Amino acid sequence: MTDSSLSTRQKVExxxxxxxxxxxxxxxxxFxxxxxxxxxxxxxxxxxxxxGSSTFRQTVIVTDIHLDAQFLGLTPRSKEAHIRRADFEGLIRQQLHAAMPTMTEDEARELHRLISIGAAWQLSDWVVENPQHLNQTIRFELLADHLVDQWFKHDRRKGISQRLSDVQLSWLHEWADSGQMYTRFNRLFFTHGDSQEPELAGVRGAMMGTFLTLMVTLVLSFPIGIATAIYLEQFAPARQWINLVEININNLAAVPSITFGLLGLAIFINLFGVTRSTPLIGGLVLTLMALPTIIISARAAIKSVPLSIQEAAYGLGASKVQVVFHHVLPLALPGMLTGTILAMAQALGATAPLLLIGMVAFVVDVPNAISDPSTVLPVQIxxxxDSPERAFIERTSGAILVLLGFLISMNTLAVLLRQRIERRR
Amino acid sequence: MNDSTLFIVIVLTFIGVYRLGRNRAQALAMAGTRLHSLPSHYGVLLAMWAGLPVLITLLLWRLLEPTLVDAMILRQLPETVRAGSDAQVQLAISMVRNIAAGAALATPDGFESSVSHVIALQARMVLLQAGVLLAVALFGLAVCWYRFTPNQAARTDVERMVRVLLLCSSAVAVLTTVGILASVLYESWLFFGMVSPLEFLFGTHWSPQISLRDEQTGSSASFGAVPLFAGTLMIAMIAMLIAVPVGLMAAIYLSEYATDSVRNMAKPTLEVLAGIPSIVYGFFALLTVAPLIRELGTALGVSVSSASALAVGVVMGIMIIPFISSLSDDVLNAVPQSLRDGSDALGATRNETIRQVVVPAALPGIVAAIMLAFSRAIGETMIVTMAAGMVANLSANPLDSVTTVTAQMVSLLVGDQAFDSPKTLAAFALGLVLFITTLALNYVAVNMVKKYREHYD
Amino acid sequence: MTILKNHDTKGVAFVDDAKLTARHVNVFYGDKQAIFDVSLDVGANEVIALIGPSGCGKSTFLRCLNRMNDTIDRCQVQGDILLDGEPIYDGSMDVVPLRARVGMVFQKPNPFPKSIYDNVAYGPRLHGLATTRVELDAIVEYSLQRAGLWNEVKDRLDAPGTGLSGGQQQRLCIARTIAVDPEVILMDEPCSALDPIATAKIEELIDELRENYTIAIVTHSMQQAARVSQRTAYFHMGQLVEVNPTEQMFTTPEHTLTEAYITGRFG
Incomplete structure (x- = not known):
């Protein structure tokens, strides 16, 4: 043994x-x-x-504006509709022009291009609120055009410029150096719908569309999902039916999301005539996508309810339906909610199926009802x-940050809820 | 009356009727009559009798109304329009509807009568609808009210209805699958009536746009989908080349090597990748990875398309990493500890145990995970729609731009659709191929996992 | 029930020609102590049986002898364990060659999901014990023969090891251990999952293996301990109560706890 053992040890070594x-x-x-x-x-x-983080700052140019009532054709008692029709754009031009009297016609045009068309209606909004300031001189923050915004936020420090002429740059430098031009929180991004002008485009419309779509999804998928789970776990009499539904749920969970768009297009829109591009149709399609997740988590939640509680209720003479709705459901609800939140988070990011059912329209108005044409956050992204403007790339990233913000809060909520359930056990 | 008001009215009615029934039963109970069920059961029963017929009527009404109105508009349209093609008639009808709905359009000559007719019709329809719904509700209420006796088994009735409702809910999942299958099959069948299946499956030229200028060669569209299949496969393969080694090694590291604290930090962080919507990856591929790879190629003197398959595949691979790692983690953990002990006790090092015992034992599960991930890669839509090309190149070079099945489906179906053109229907044929492929992959993978679990349980 | 005072072990825990030497071994799982100050020798070419009620620490002690406890994160071993005079818990000692020298057979047969041949060849391949296919074949055949399995499987070496019966699987695991040519074989209740006939075969095998190997076997069956071992160690609640030659232990136990256990008053 000794010889061979030695050699074995040597070989191992x-x-x-x-x-x-x-x-x-x-x-x-x-690693x-x-x-x-x-x-x-x-x-x-x-x-x-x-x-994207620079989306949340917007460049403005502060300047004195004399609200010339005569130029505007307004009196302090003018009606709102009247004020809104007044030529505020002309007023702003006139005032800018007055500050630099030696300008040529061409230069004036270039100067106007630095100010967003949104500045005029912001001013008219302000006058509607404060008509008593007519004929007074106010300091007003004029919304800068997106080219100016990009230059001020990104290019100025690098000493480059894009699509700005030399004379425009000289004004911009002057404004920037005098502190007339600065950035402030971009409220517009959260209060506006889509727009052709990047500086006026916001996510409000998409957020409302997403909210309405998710509401439709939630209202439909939560009861249907819970009901399915209850039926499969507690009532279904035949194993074959359970198997059939199970196979279908598993398939739906794994099928590419775009196929749900095909279903929405062919069945909901073509067959049933549901209007395209609305939160209603979006919600219908997302409901079908969300169902598998909700059903699977709800079944797990029901399974985790101790049998002893159900038996105790049966022992007191409760019927099956009473046991399920009075005892099983309340105990399983937190688990079901967790699954539902996760399903909603998934639905929040869903894009492909919504493209097919026409939620890609350019919608300026903020939707207010589930039958209004609308888009959703991911589709807005x-x-x-797709837009070539640099400012839109920034806004796209900004919108993604908003979307991710929602996703993170929803997932955190689900995690917190789950932790509470686990602590209770 | 718009939808939300209608909804609120219906809910309020439900509550009112419920209280009506419950109060009646309560009054009887107070008077000393012995009831078969609880008062609330009588309330629910009454609400169901009154409410369910209303909901069913409303649904039918919504389904039938457009057809009816269309038919009525058609009769009022000028003779010249009615003589036109189907598409023209449809256009005219929708125009009449839009004008009647208050869209600020000038009413063309000859349409005045139909427009005013529709406006009048809509006013009458609202009244008629309200009347019919009310009548149905009252009828149901009356029937239930007069059938009411203290001995009535209200609870059993209610519970039977609850069961039926639950059963109907569980049928939704089945109906969805049927709906998907029916829609893709039906539209594909129409498509294959216009384009031969052989050409579709084996043709190598894909240009679905019907060219408007006649002098162009091939003015008719061609639907050879091979370039799409090839493009899809190439992008999916690139994604798998990234995701499989990284995902698998990450799963191995986290389940066999990492300390608890590393695992608790790294696992949820990796899963964040799975929670990010694919549109975000699409943006990342389009604006960060694709330009990067292009610049890298230029620096190396290689020409890279700005929508290269490589960029799309790499980003898709990153998206799929957590998918592979969490599925593999599950199967690795299912390998019994006794096998690891057996190998360790013979003096194997960690990696020898993992590579020669654990991974071979978990192989069926790992293969299944890879198949599921692959099915996800070929079904992924947004990354390819945003960052892959739109032109169907048949190329084996990952630096070229290729297009995929899903990207083409989106481009065919976004925008104007005419359901009689092969261009639109082609998307459904592609959808059919996609559906069948992913279904087959999932079916095989799920069964493989099931067998594997049975083996070790 | 009296708890042992001062950790005094009755009988003779030490031998002259010790293969494995354990001195003042304490084992902790997190805060919980599983082994209390155990000192014991395992002599060369002897079979020592470790017995005791379940949870008494006998398996834990066995797993310390080839550092199988290393795989459990919370497990901590104190004290000295020496193999041929070398401390095995020393920083310089590598577990790979240690485990090649101290093999282990487990409670439940755990053949790898590979062919019979590959199961046996696994260890030699890892350690590079055979340079040619012929050498490897020889090792496999020798090991299977020593495990008494050769005649049953020689025609189906390519069949999966998991397809064998429970007793055959356990002998395959023994063959797998022998193939690495160890000096010590640790057996952790090797027969508890087997039927009586398979158990008898394994016991016979253990007796044969004694010529070449040192064997430590944990068993919950006193009959088995009596049949296969020369010395027996009785563990109780993490303490080594008594070590004596097997015959003596089962006829005239020194400690009352040992007596209570072997007469079946608890266990």
Missing amino acids: RSLARRRATETRFHALG MAVLFGLLSVVVLFGDILLK FLWA
């Missing part, structure tokens, strides 16, 4: 160095894989934050990402 090296390599590979995944998260978020 001899192999060790090579095997240790392999082990180190393998360990490092695994790198995890690191790659984590880095992807960081790069993805960092990239979008970098591109899709639309903006």
Whole structure:
């Protein structure tokens, strides 16, 4: 035994160095894989934050405006509709022009181009609120055009410019140096619908559309999902039916989301005549997508309700329906809610099926009802990402940040809810 | 009356009728009559008798009304328009509807009568609808009210209805699958009536746009989908080349090497990747990765398309990493500890145990995870719609721009649709191929996992 | 029930030609102590049986002897364990060669999901014990023969190891251990999952293996301990109560706890 044992030991020792090296390599590979995944998260978020965080600041140019009632053809008692028709754009031009009397016609045109067309209606809004200031001189923040906005936020420090002429740049430098031009919180981004002008485009319309669509989804999918789960767990008499529904749920959970769009297009729109581009049709399609997640989580929640509680209720003479609705459902509800929130978060990011049912329309008005034409946040992102303007790229990233913000809050809510359930047990 | 008001009215009516029934039963109970069920059961029963017929009537009304109104508009349209093609008639009808709905359009000559007719009709329809709904509700209420006796098994009736409602809910999942299948099959059948299935499946030229200028060669569209299949496969393969090694190694590291604290930090962070909507990845691919790869190519002297398959595939791969890692993590954890012990006790190093015992034992589950991930990759839509090309190139070079099945489906179906043109129907044929492929992959994968679990349970 | 005072072990815990030497071993799982100050020798070419009621720490102690407890994060071992005089918990000791020298057979047969041949060849391949296919074949055949399995499987070496019966699987696991040519074999209740006939075969095998190997076996069956071992150690609540030659232990136990256990008053 001694000889052979010695040689065995030697052989093992001899192999060790090579095997240790392999082990180190393998360990490092695994570590790198995890690191790659984590880095992807960081790069993805960092990239979008970098591109999008400047969306939330908007450049304005503060200037004195004399609200010349005569020029505007207004009196302090003018009606709102009358005020809105007044030529505020002309007023702003006139006032800018007055500040630089030596300008040529061409220069004046270039100067006007630096101010957004939104400045005029912001001014008219202000006058509607404060008609007593007519004929007075006020300091007003004029909304800058998106080219100016981009230059001021990004290019000024790098000393470059895009699509701005030399004379325009000289004014801009002057404004910037005198402190007349600065950035403030971009409220407009959250209060406005879509627009052709990047500086006037906001996510309000898309957010409302998303909200209405998700409401339709929630109102439909939550009861149907819960009811299905209850039926499968508590009432279904035949194993075959359970199997059939189960197979279908599993398939629906795995089928590409775009196929739900095909169904919406062919069945809901073509067959049943539901109007395209509305939160109603969007909600209908997303309901079908959300159902598998809700059903699966609701079934798990029902399964986790202790049998002893149900037996106790039966022992007191409760009927099956009473046991389920009085005892099982309340205990399972938090778990069901967690699953539903996660399903809603999924629906919030869904884009492809909504493209097919016409939610890609250019919608300026903020939708107010589930039958109004509207778009949703991810589709708005899709639309903006297609626009060539640089300012729209920034806005796209900004909209993504808003979307991710919603997603993170929904997921956090679900996690907190789950932790509460687990603590209670 | 708009939809939300209608909804509120119906809910209020439900509550009112419920209280009516419950109060009646309560009054009887107070008077000393012994009831079969609880008063609330009588309330629910009454509400159901009054409410369900209303809901059914409303649904039928909504389904039938457009057809009826269309027919009425048609009769009022000028003779010249009625003689036109179907499409023209449809256009005229929708115009009349829009004008009647208050769209600020000038009413063309000859349409005045139909427009005013529709406006009058709509006013009458609202009244008629309200009347019919009310009548149905009252009828149901009356029937239930007069059938009421203290011995009536209200609870059993209510519970039977509850069961039926639950059953109907569970049928929704089945109906959805049937709906998807029916829509893709029906429209594909129409498509294959115009384009031969052989050409579709084996043709190598894809240009669905019917050219408007006659002098162009191939003025008719061609629907050879092979370039799409090839493009889809190439992008999916690139994605798998990223996702499988990274996802698998990450799962191995997290389940076999990492300390608890690393695992608790890294796992949820990786899963964040799965929670990000694909539109965000699309944006990332379009504006960050594609330009980066293009610049890298230029620096190396290689020409790279600005919508290269490589960029799309890499980003898709990143999206799929958590999918593979969490599924593999599950299957790795299902490998019994006794196998690891057996290998460790023979003096194997960690990686020897993992590579020669754990992974082979988990192989069916890992293969299933890869298949599920692959099915997800070929069904992914937004990344390819945003960042992949739109022109159907048949190319094996990952630096070229290729298009995919899903990207084409979106481009065919977004915008104007005419359901008699092969261009629109082609999207459904592509949808059919996609549906069948993913279904088959999922079916095989799910069964594989099931077998695998049974093996170790 | 009296708890052992001062951790005094009755009988003879030490031998002259010790293969494995354990001195003042304490084992903790997190805050919980599982082994209390155990000192014990395992002599060369002997079979020592570790017995005791379930949860008494006998398996934990066995798993310390080839550092299988390393795989459990919260497990901490104190004290000295020496193999041929070398401390195995020393920083310089590598678990890979240690486990090649101290093999282990588990409670439940755990053949790898590979062929019979590959199961046996697994260890030699890892450690590079065979340079040619012929050498490897020889090792496989020798190991299977030593495990008494050769005649049953020689025609189906390519069949999966998991397809064998429970007793055959356990002998395959023993063959797998022998193939690495260990010096010590640890057996953790190797027969508890087997029927009586398979158990008898394994016991016979253990007796044969004694010529070449040192064997420590944990068993919950006193009959088995009596049949296969030369010395027996009785564990109780993490403490080593008594070690004596097997015959003596089962006829005249020194400690009252040992007596209570072997007469079946608890366990």
